[in-house]
Amino acid sequence: METVKILDKEFEIFIPEQKIYEAIDKLAEQITNDYKDSDPIFLGILNGSFLFAAELLKRIKFPCTISFLKLASYQGTASTGKVKRLIGINEDLKDKTVIVLEDIIDTGITMTQIKKQLVGYEPKKIVVTTLFFKPEAYQTNDHIDYIGVDIPNNFIVGFGLDYDGYGRNLTNVYKLKK
Ligand code: 5GP
Ligand code: MG
Numbered sequence: 001m002e003t004v005k006i007l008d009k010e011f012e013i014f015i016p017e018q019k020i021y022e023a024i025d026k027l028a029e030q031i032t033n034d035y036k037d038s039d040p041i042f043l044g045i046l047n048g049s050f051l052f053a054a055e056l057l058k059r060i061k062f063p064c065t066i067s068f069l070k071l072a073s074y075q076g077t078a079s080t081g082k083v084k085r086l087i088g089i090n091e092d093l094k095d096k097t098v099i100v101l102e103d104i105i106d107t108g109i110t111m112t113q114i115k116k117q118l119v120g121y122e123p124k125k126i127v128v129t130t131l132f133f134k135p136e137a138y139q140t141n142d143h144i145d146y147i148g149v150d151i152p153n154n155f156i157v158g159f160g161l162d163y164d165g166y167g168r169n170l171t172n173v174y175k176l177k178k
Contacts, residue, residue, distance in 0.1 A: 028059030048103030
């Protein structure tokens with residue numbers, strides 16, 4: 001079993017990159033079917049979504065724009081429950097179809113906050129897309145439009161996701177070794 005050590009913790013392979021690419025292929029296909037004629041703006045949430053956004057957008061062939069927003073909400077391996085402000089909106093989102101790209105939705109608190117802040121810009125529609133989703137941890141009733149991979153309630157790193165800043169560059173996804 002392939003393992004990696006990041007700082008003080010051991011992680012073991014969980015989702016190989018081929019599976020991630022298959023999930024992204026599917027997401028791109030669904031989004032293309034549903035939004036190819038709506039000139040959407042994709043909004044990647046930094047830092048975690050940078051690889052997901054890049055891989056997804058490589059598969060989107062219709063006219064669209066992309067931008068990135070930033071917030072930070074996670075330290076170490078436990079959600080702090082605190083959500084910072086969304087920064088970096090330079091585009092006019094009024095009457096636009098906004099497709100939000102997140103790396104992972106855990107409790108859902110972050111996405112609820114993001115949506116609340118985006119509503120203020122009066123977009124036509126907010127579409128929520130996440131690469132990974134933890135159904136057992138989800139605490140809200142908010143609808144998620146597109147989900148790449150459902151995962152159990154494990155802490156994961158790789159493919160953009162970090163452990164205290166490290167591991168984002170790993171191409172596979174790893175989970176904390178018990
Ligand atoms: P939520 O507000 O949905 O509980 O958490 C969302 C944020 O927590 C994600 O954007 C991500 O930054 C972080 N997060 C949640 N689960 C994990 C995980 O398993 N690994 C890592 N690295 N970050 C996570
Ligand atoms: Mg994130």
